[in-house]
Amino acid sequence: MHQRHSDSPDHTPRRHVLGHAVRATLLIGLISGAGTLHAQDAAGGDAAEASKAKDLEGITVTGSRIRRVDVETANPVVTLDRAAIEATGKATLGDLVQELPSIAGNATNPNTNNGGGTGASTVSLRGLGEKRTLVLVNGIRLAYNDVNAIPANMIDRIEVLSDGASAIYGSDAIGGVVNFILRDHFDGVQISSDFGTSKRSDGNRRNFSLTAGHTGKDYGVIAGLSYSDIDAVSADARNYSKDALYLIDGAPVKQGSSATPTGSVNFNDGSAASKALAGTNGCSRVTLNPGVTGATGPGDFHCYTGSDSYNYQPYNLLQTPQKRTNAFLLGHYKFNDYVQAYVNSYFSKTKSSSVIAPIPIFANGDNFLASASSYYNPFGVDFGTDRGTGTSTNDLNTRLTVLGNRRYQYNTYNLQVNPGLRGSFGDSSWQWDTSINYGRVRQDSINYGFLDYAKFNQAVGPSFMDTDGTVRCGTAGNAIAGCTPLNIFNINDPSGLSNLQSMVVNPSVGSVYTVKQLEANANGDLFDLPAGTVSLATGLSYRKESTSTSADPLWTADENGLCGVIEYCASTLAGRFNVKEAYAETLIPLLANLPGVRSLNLTVGTRWSDYSTVGSSTNSKVSLEWRPVEDLLLRGTVSEVFRAPNTSELYAGVAGDAATVNDPCNGYTGGHDVACANVPTDGSYRQADGQISGKASGSEVAGYQLKPETGRSYDIGLVYDPHWLEGLSFSVDSWKINLKDTISTVSAQTVLNQCYANPSSAFCALIHRNGNGTINYVAEPTVNLGKLWAAGTDFAATYRLPETRYGRFTASLNGTYMKRYDINPDTTDPSSVVIHNAGIFTYSYGNFPRWRALGTLNWSRGDWSASWRLRYVGRSQIGNADLRQGLSADYDQAGVERKIGAYVYHNVQVGYNVESWHTKLELGVDNLTDKQPPLYYANNTTNANTDVATYDLLGRFYWMRATVSF
Incomplete structure (x- = not known):
């Protein structure tokens, strides 16, 4: 039985002020609009036609439901159009999106072998984690966070909102939103095929896609198929990863596992x-x-x-193999001038695997x-x-080397169907949209090489x-x-x-996740003010999510995290919840065409969400846009953000985990008897291996009652488009995110560090040591952990140079500076150690370089085109001299810091359009300088002695593509 909370204890008086102000403004707008809508319906002739013409110009930009003529709004959005997507030559959408500077932390990708292997790529905006980044397709929630499951050939553009948007989209949009916008018109047939290989002739990839469409007077249909095949690459194939390297007493040492043949x-x-x-x-x-x-x-x-x-590295993978088949169907039919039906549907099947050393x-x-x-x-x-x-x-x-490697074989099936009706209320400015969203994800895995x-x-x-x-x-x-x-x-x-x-068993695990959603939206103009027209967007939705997992009995852990198969276990999971939501957002022009005020607009929005598991929550936002002159836009947004626990966080059973930790009791001589129970006090103790047994679980199994995580998001910035230099635009946005009651699976390292700092810490009960002091296992439950503070600055610049006889050049630069990323794991404990992540890599949270940037230079002239992309990953470090952090780059010494220099990757591409053959040919080279990733060492990472979420692993990579259009 789940306790419902009608009044959330997280609503501080300050939170009430913002919420009440927003709701009052919206209420006034709704009341005023009741008669206005009727008046617009009754209006005729020129007024109606003018309104209709204006509506055709309006668009919605990710971060708002209101149609605007202005492309530049209070929402800091980065857009990647189809041409930019194709020019990168990336095999998957995940490869493309994860290069953005606003992505940080521990996002999963196909280079994650130990702990990955599903072929998935996730998005972690601001490094806040994939669960705090909302992924949409045409504004509709993606059922499965793997963006590789989205067929790339159905995408028109990608919009990335790097701002909290819970008031607009609900739960999960804390770090921001990635919205994949679909193609709505296509005529003809297009076939594309590409092949790529590394400098060392491995990691081969093969891609094929077919897109066909036709647009008639009242209808349009687009369908497509695609197939991708990516080969595995062994860690033995690169010098930096072929040996398990530990940093011991300041020197790299080939030292693998103590579990030897x-x-x-x-x-x-x-x-x-x-x-x-x-x-x-x-x-x-x-x-x-x-x-x-x-x-x-x-x-x-x-x-x-x-x-x-034992050197286990040669048996691991730098790139996990995957074969992916995608299909999609997009269509619309216009019944009359006021009603149109549409359907967006797509399916993907991914066959992938990971391989690690014998058990x-x-x-x-x-x-x-x-x-x-x-x-x-x-x-x-x-x-x-x-x-x-x-x-x-x-x-x-x-x-058990005689039994060969352990293998995890995955088959993932993802189906999403989104039919709906949309139209307008007569000749008024009001438009409406109703839709159904059904998503179903099934994943089956077989795990080879284990023992009963x-x-x-x-x-x-x-x-x-x-x-x-x-x-x-x-x-x-x-x-x-x-x-x-x-x-x-x-x-x-x-x-x-x-x-x-x-004794060998090959247990299997099957999981099914479904989402069913009904949504209705409407937007239009309310009434005119001296500075412009007040607009409103409003809507209702009902969503139901459910998850179930079944596993072989031998593969299922008991209440102590122990299982019938030696080492890893799966969890059984079954649970569901539903959520009812309503939102409203209004745009209010305050001033216009005054000295020093070209325009001043206020946008307010609020969203009410009622979860069957954790009760109700209301979250609001206020945005202000001020143009002192035509060329300059000043903008700011304050948003309340929240995230409700998902089904896995609520209901997951106990599952095995191989956590990488640095035991703070290494060299123990006394003084921390609780954290270091049974550890000898003569200074001789050393943790035998970088990996220990962890036992992860959902909140209910651990006996915790989860509540939503809540907080505030702040953004203030400017956009400048100088009229005196046509084609130039740049923006700067400073942002801050504060969260409390963060929902997190407690990492084993955090447990050890917090208990070492305070013997009375609640984390101490999660440590289980053997009679000789060695770590048996560390429990890693999902709880409301503490507080998180993140802050930084984004900047972007684009310059489209005038066309000359040498062609047209376009240059752009996007970057992020990470000022702060702090976590307090336990705000109830005065001695709790605040973890500082900005500029640092940790196993628990990933990599947070202070600076990241992505620059591009595009050129075109006639049938020729070329591009140069430059990706910058700033300096970072492993370890922290502050001993309270419990972080050290060295396996044998505490508080050792190791600096990691900045990295620059160069990717180039050239294309030629053979007009007579309706064919475009492209050649590209990624990582032109063949830069190898930096060593982070096995005592700090799980995969490949480096950070596989941040750096390129394969080195120089060549690719070629041919696209034929009919």
Whole structure:
């Protein structure tokens, strides 16, 4: 049962002031407009025709529902038209959008192998995360946040609003909105095909698209198909990623996982027997000598060093393979001058996969017990965790290389259909639109190369030599039928291969997400003021979202995050909610044609949302546009923003996670007994691996009652179009976003850092260490975490030079400066450490360089065209000298900062239009200088020793395309 909140506790008095003011203004406008609409209907002749002509000129720009003649409004919008999209030569829309300077943080893309592999690309405006960026298609919510699922050949342009827009679009539009505008007219047939390959002849891509359309007097239809095939690239194919590199004591070291094929045996539970074994061997950690077969003895092991670690990198991918098929159908039919029907529909099927190294086994982390009474145990002490009592003993890590790599195969099906009716109220200025939005996303995955936990646990438990010379599971007189003992101390011995293979399982997971929405909108003019016409946009909507996930029982975690398959688990999920919404927005011209005031316009809007899960919320905005002279626009917006929890955040069960952390208890000598429970105080402790077991879950499983995150968005800026230099335009916008009660899955690093700083922190209960101090797992529930503050400045400039005999040149530059990105994970804790992300990379939040920019220079002359794109990623750093941050670039030293220099990527393209063949040929080179990504090291990242969300991974890439039109 979900508790409803009719009065949100988040509405501070200041919030009420803005909301009441906006609602009062809108109410006046609505009352005034009641008679005005009738008067417009009754008007005839020239007045009606003039109004109709004016309506034809009006358009809506993302960020407002009001039709405007002005393209430049209070909304800071970046537009990418179809020509700009095609000139980039990008294989997917995700590749294109993620280059924008306003994108930062941890957005997913096909280079995300470990933790990705679905082929998806998401958008994280301001680095606020994909869940705080609303993706629209023709103003309608996209069912699946993967923008690669949108067929590129149906897109006319992309509008990116980098401002909070909850008052206009509802939940999720905190960082901004990305709106993909569809083509509405196309006549003929167009076929396009391209091929690309890297300088090293890998990462090949093949794309094909077919678009056909016809426009008649009263109708239009456009249909298309496209197919994309992108090859995998192994991490072994690049020098920067072929080895697992750690930064240790200031030097890069090839040091992989302690889960090695020869095993890592650690006598560290503090017992007398373990101490004696460490003394006998001359070290506390040993590994098997090469070439040993069969049962082992203590003399078959040598002291473990970093050179014995396992290099898992060659088995990972820099680019995950994917095959994608898209289809779309767009159409409209005009019944008469006042009513038109339309339908926008598209479908995509994506087949993709990720591949990672063979399964590692951690006796304590995976919660199994290699028994001291096992026939194959040469040391006579327990290793791992007794699941019955929870008692932890010595560490034993190994890796099942004989079973080959783990593979995650995904099939994703995305269908979205949006039929509707639109028209006008007679000859008035008022237009209306009603539509249905149905979206369904199904994803099926098969996970190869895992083990049945129960069978494995039995096989490494007590065993004995029977009287017939057969080694059996169990104890004498109490043998376990159907079980064959496993020699975990020599697990890759060929004699045990068939036994391991009998335990292999390939569990599957299936999920379905649906959205059903009914929406009705209307907009038009209310009445005239001396400065202009007051306009209104208003609407209602009802939306229902539901999610369900089914998984093999062996692949499903229990309440402790433990599962029947060693290492990772999936979650079961089933839940739904509905939301009813109403909004109104009005444009009020205040002054016009006065000295120092060419125009002064006020826009106010408000939206009421009522969720079946978290209650109601009202969010408003106020915008002001002032033109002191024709060439200059000054603008500002204050918006209330919010985000309601989605179905995954609410209902997800426990699922396994491999989190990358830097344990603050490394080198521990005392003083933090809660965060470092059971850790030796002699300074000898070191976290064995950069990755630990995390247990993520939704809020209900964790016992939390989520509420919406709320806040304010501020934007103030200017646009200047000097009449004395035709073709030049530039803008500057400063922005700030403040959020509270942020909905977030708590990262394992945050849990460790916050508990280390305050032993009374609520985060301490989420840490689970073994009896020897090593991390068993860290719980990562979804909660309302704390506060977030982000601020920065955007700038843009475009100059279209006059055409000369040398052709036409157009230059543009877009950039972002990140001034602030701070997070307070726990505002209830006075000692909570505020995390400063601006200018820094962290595993938990991603990369936030202070400066990012994208510059383009386009040229055309006759049938020839060319473009040069320059992408700038500013300086960043790993680690923080402030020890309270718990961030260090070094694996072995606290508070180490490592500077990362700025990066510049150059992409060039040239095209030629063969008019007689109705064909355009294009050639392009991305990353012209073959720049390799910077090293971030495996102790700071999960994939490829670098930040795969920010930098180019493949190096120089060549592509060519041919487009034929009929």
